Amino acid sequence: MLDFSLSDEQQMIRNSVRAFIDKEIIPLETQVLRNEREGRPGLEPGQLQQLQLKAKRAGFWGFATPKEYGGAGLSAIMDSLICIESGRTFVPFNFGGYADNILFSGTESQKKEYLIPAIEGERVSCFAITEPGAGSDASAIRTRAVRDGDDWIINGEKTLITGGHEADFVIVFAVTDPNKGASGGITCFLVDRKMGWRSEPIPTMSEWSPASLVFEDVRVPSRNILGELGWGFRLAMEWIGAARYETASVAVGASERLLEMAIEYSKNRVSMGHPIAEYQAIQWQIADSHVEIEAAKYLVLLAAWQAENGHDARHTSSIAKLIGSITANKVVDRVMQIHGGIGYTKELPIERWYRKLRVYRIVDGSDEIQRRMIARNLLKGHVKLGVIGA
Incomplete structure (x- = not known):
C-alpha cells in the first residue's frame, strides 16, 4: 500500500515555512529587483543575516543539521519540502544553521574549526571541484596537491564556484595520486583563504555570481585533509547526490509559484471580450504545466524518501x-508566453525567473550528464525496469 500523505508534523512544518516565506521574504522581491537593476546585491549581507536571525527566533534553523549540532535534524523528505517552499521566491535568502554535508566527515578538531562556525554563521564555505576543463566530468580534474613533508602544495584553478568570492574557506578537491584515478587518487582539503588562494567573481546572465579560484603554491597542512587520503571523489559524489534532489525541489517550488502567476493573470487579462483563461491555447499550457510539475514533485520526493530510508538514491x-x-x-517559458509582451519586460519579475532557472539545467550535473548516468545504469543492469520502491 502506497501512502503519499504528509504526517501532521510535516504538514505543520511545511505550512509554517510557507507562512514565513509569504510574510517575510516574498514582499522583498520588489526591493531585490530594484537593487539588482542598479547593480547592487539583491540583499546586503547584514539584511540576510537579520532575516536568518528572525527565522531562527521562529524556530527555523538548521533544518537538516543533526540535533547534536544545534539543528532540527529533519529528514530528507522534510528537507525536500522546505526546499520546495524556499523555491517559491527568487529573493536570495537561505535559512541559517546549515553546513555542507561532507563537513560532518571531519575530525573533531576540523569540526571545531570549520563545521561548528559554519553552522553558526561565523564562517562561510564553498565547494570547489569544477575546473575549466573538468565540469560535469569531475573525475577529470587537474588541480594537483603534492606532498611536501607534513604539508601539501596545491596548484590549479577552479571555476564557476558558488559563493567562492565570499567564502573564507574552501572545500577543494585535488589530485594526490594520478596513478590511482578518481577512485583513489583525489583528495579533499579544507583550505582557509589566508593560506593564499584568491578568487575573482564571474558575471553571469542571472543574479548567480560564481567565482574563479586560483591556487598557486598554496601550502596546506595534512591535518586539513577531509576524510582520508584518496577519498575525495566519494565525498564529492556524496555532496552532489544531496544537491541534486535539493536543486530539483527548488525548481518545483519555483514552477508552482510561476504557474500561480499565470493562472491569476489569465483570469484577469481580457482579449477580444473574454478572459484569456477561456481560450484553449491558454488552458492547455496551464494543464501541461501542472501535469509536469506534479510528475517532477513526486519523483523529487521519491528520491528524498530513498535517501531517508537508506536506499541508493543516486539513480x-x-x-x-x-x-x-x-x-x-518549460513552465517559465509558458508563463512568459501567457503574459505576452508585458511578461518579457522588466516591469514583471518573469524575466528574472527566466534567467534564474536557466542555470538549473547546468549546475549539479547538466541535463546531458543526468541522461548519461540514467542510460548507463539501465544498459549495465544497475537499475531494473518495473521495480517499485527501492
Whole structure:
C-alpha cells in the first residue's frame, strides 16, 4: 500500500515555512529587483543575516543539521519540502544553521574549526571541484596537491564556484595520486583563504555570481585533509547526490509559484471580450504545466524518501534533477508566453525567473550528464525496469 500523505508534523512544518516565506521574504522581491537593476546585491549581507536571525527566533534553523549540532535534524523528505517552499521566491535568502554535508566527515578538531562556525554563521564555505576543463566530468580534474613533508602544495584553478568570492574557506578537491584515478587518487582539503588562494567573481546572465579560484603554491597542512587520503571523489559524489534532489525541489517550488502567476493573470487579462483563461491555447499550457510539475514533485520526493530510508538514491536523484530542471524552464517559458509582451519586460519579475532557472539545467550535473548516468545504469543492469520502491 502506497501512502503519499504528509504526517501532521510535516504538514505543520511545511505550512509554517510557507507562512514565513509569504510574510517575510516574498514582499522583498520588489526591493531585490530594484537593487539588482542598479547593480547592487539583491540583499546586503547584514539584511540576510537579520532575516536568518528572525527565522531562527521562529524556530527555523538548521533544518537538516543533526540535533547534536544545534539543528532540527529533519529528514530528507522534510528537507525536500522546505526546499520546495524556499523555491517559491527568487529573493536570495537561505535559512541559517546549515553546513555542507561532507563537513560532518571531519575530525573533531576540523569540526571545531570549520563545521561548528559554519553552522553558526561565523564562517562561510564553498565547494570547489569544477575546473575549466573538468565540469560535469569531475573525475577529470587537474588541480594537483603534492606532498611536501607534513604539508601539501596545491596548484590549479577552479571555476564557476558558488559563493567562492565570499567564502573564507574552501572545500577543494585535488589530485594526490594520478596513478590511482578518481577512485583513489583525489583528495579533499579544507583550505582557509589566508593560506593564499584568491578568487575573482564571474558575471553571469542571472543574479548567480560564481567565482574563479586560483591556487598557486598554496601550502596546506595534512591535518586539513577531509576524510582520508584518496577519498575525495566519494565525498564529492556524496555532496552532489544531496544537491541534486535539493536543486530539483527548488525548481518545483519555483514552477508552482510561476504557474500561480499565470493562472491569476489569465483570469484577469481580457482579449477580444473574454478572459484569456477561456481560450484553449491558454488552458492547455496551464494543464501541461501542472501535469509536469506534479510528475517532477513526486519523483523529487521519491528520491528524498530513498535517501531517508537508506536506499541508493543516486539513480532517482538523477531522474528528479533532470525532470525538475527541464520542467522549471518549460513552465517559465509558458508563463512568459501567457503574459505576452508585458511578461518579457522588466516591469514583471518573469524575466528574472527566466534567467534564474536557466542555470538549473547546468549546475549539479547538466541535463546531458543526468541522461548519461540514467542510460548507463539501465544498459549495465544497475537499475531494473518495473521495480517499485527501492
